[in-house]
Amino acid sequence: MPRQPRLGMLIGTKLAVWGDPVAHSLSPRLHAAAYGVLGVPWDYSRRQVGEAQFDGALTALDEEWRGLSLTMPLKRAAAASALTLDDRARLTGAVNTLLLTTDGPRGFNTDVGGLVATIREQGVEEVPFGRILGAGATTASALVALTELGARRVDVVARRPEAVVPLIGLGEALGVEVVPADFTMAPPSGATVTIATLPGGTDLGAAADGLAAHGGLLVDVVYGSWPTPLATTWQRAGGLPVSGLGMLLHQAVLQVRVFVSGSTEIELDDEPAVLAAMREAVMGD
Structure with missing residues (x-):
C-alpha cells in the first residue's frame, strides 16, 4: 500500500x-x-x-x-x-x-457526514433499507451516507436506470445491494429514509404520490426553494420532509x-x- x-x-x-x-x-x-x-x-x-x-x-x-x-x-x-x-x-x-x-x-x-448528521438529528439512528431519488452528482454521497447508517439495500429511482449502473459498482464495494428503478415503475418501498437529490423545482407529478405513499423520512437536498413539490406531497401523505439546510x-x-x-x-x-x-x-x- x-x-x-x-x-x-x-x-x-x-x-x-x-x-x-x-x-x-x-x-x-x-x-x-x-x-x-x-x-x-x-x-x-x-x-x-x-x-x-x-x-x-x-x-x-x-x-x-x-x-x-x-x-x-x-x-x-x-x-x-x-x-x-x-x-x-x-x-x-x-x-x-x-x-x-x-x-x-x-x-x-463532508457532504456524506452532513447527510448522516441530518438523518440522526431526526431521531433515525439506523437505516436498514434506504432509497435515493435521482442519479446526479450527490447520489454517491447519499449512498455512502445510507451505508454508514447500516443500509444493506438501497433503491435508486432515476429517469434513466442506466445512470444507476456506476452506483451498483459502488454498492458492491460498500457491501450494499443497489436496486435501480424508474419513476414510472418504482416498486413499493419499505425504506426508512428517502434522500431526494433532484434539482430544485422538479415536479414528479403522479409519480410523487406513489413514492410518498409509505411515508417515512424524506431528506430533500434542496434548500433554496422550500417546500419543494415532492416535500408537499410527502407531508400530505403523512411523512416527514426536511430540507437540505x-x-x-x-x-x-x-x-x-x-x-x-x-x-x-x-x-x-x-x-x-x-x-x-x-x-x-x-x-x-
Missing part, C-alpha cells in the same frame, strides 16, 4: 466557496458565524469559478489561502487536484473541501473542523456553541 503524504503545515487566513453559480451560497454566512465564535480572524468569501477555470484558479492561489469549499460543478475537478483524499472522497470521487497545505491540497467530502449546516461544521485542525474527526472548541451560531445564521430561531 502506498504511503500517504504527511500533512504539510497549514497556511493562510483566506477561505472561499467556489462554484458556478455561487451567488446563492449560504456558506459565507455559515463560516463567518463559526469563526466569530472561535475568535479566528479568517476571511471567507465567494467566487464564481467554472470547471474550465478551476485548475488555473487553484494554481494561482498564494500562501494567504487556507482552504476552499467547492460546490457544483467543481467537486470532481477538486478530487482530481487533491494530493490526498479522505475515505468518503475516495469512495464518491467528489471533494467539496480542499485544505491547502505546504505540501499541496488535501481533499475531503440541515445537510448544508452539518457539512459546514465538518469543513470548519478541517480548516481548523486538518481533520473531520477533531471536534472544535465549544462545538455546541459554534453549531448554534451557524444554525442561527441560516435558519433563524
